[in-house]
Amino acid sequence: MDVPQLLGLLARSLAKDTVRPWAMRLCEACVDALGAQGGALTVVGGPGERVAVSTPGVFEDLEPLQEVLGEGPVPQAMAEDQPVVTHLGAVVDEYPVFSQLAGPVGDKVTLYAVPMRAGGQVVGVLSLYVTDDPQARSAQDLRFLADIVGASLLGDTELLDGSERAWLHRAAGMVIAQLGIGVEDALAVIRANAFSRSTSLRSVAEDVLERRLTFSLDE
Missing domain, CATH: 1.10.10.10 (Winged helix-like DNA-binding domain superfamily/Winged helix DNA-binding domain)
Structure with missing residues (x-):
């Protein structure tokens, strides 16, 4: 997907709703733009403080679960400043408790956790839950969209x-x-x-x- 097309999809989704909080609308716009089935934005609010918003549905408890456990794709992506892709049905050595608890949500769900950057720093993580062909989302699209979100949330x-x-x-x-x-x-x-x-x-x-x-x- 080229950049104008991706930006156009994001703008169309944002234009559908001008009432709800900005972060939630931005989260749902990302889900719509990339055809995911759920998503979340986790933003660093300060030292040791993170704020998360999630789209409603079966995935909305997974972001708070990672915060409570202190493990999972989101903490890993934030700490390493690298995208993390995992399948919820598999037990992962790096976060065994989270992957075991998240498994029942669905063994055909792919979770993308992509760092959001603003001003050269990681300011949070964009999470997308996908139940269809994961190859339909390129790493370039995911990184670009995550950085757009980071810049939009923490505009200068x-x-x-x-x-x-x-x-x-x-x-x-x-x-x-x-x-x-x-x-x-x-x-x-x-x-x-x-x-x-x-x-x-x-x-x-x-x-x-x-x-x-x-x-x-x-x-």
């Missing part, structure tokens, strides 16, 4: 000076008009585009304001 717009914020929020206003989404979502779309192009927020904002870059749910 608060650190910008006043003039920079003015450019950014004017551009966000145009994205809001084009996609019919909220301010938070529009800023996330701009950040995601900047990340995918390896450019600055200012550059993307200028492209939007000059109409060199437009967004549409129909594209």
Whole structure:
């Protein structure tokens, strides 16, 4: 899947709901974009503190279980800064208690735990639960989406000076008009585009304001 297509799927999913908390909507957007059957976002809130949101269903207790046990794919991915892929029906030496307790959920479930980065640091883990062909999700798509989520959850717009914020929020206003989404979502779309192009927020904002870059749910 190419980057514009992945970003388009994410934007479409986010546009469906503008009411619930941002982290939950972002979590479900990731699940929708990659066709998973469940997912979770675990974010580092401070030393020894982690905050997790999960999509409702049979997988929602697995994230808290890993936090209680202190073992599992999520702690491993966070500690090693590497994606972890495991099958819930198999006992894993690195986390024997979790894999045994999680096994009854389903022996045909593949769990992807992918580190989310922002500012060069691991800020959390994106978890995706997949019951169909795991080959349909490329490692590149998973890493890219996880980093987009990390940047969106811990956006650096608060650190910008006043003039920079003015450019950014004017551009966000145009994205809001084009996609019919909220301010938070529009800023996330701009950040995601900047990340995918390896450019600055200012550059993307200028492209939007000059109409060199437009967004549409129909594209």
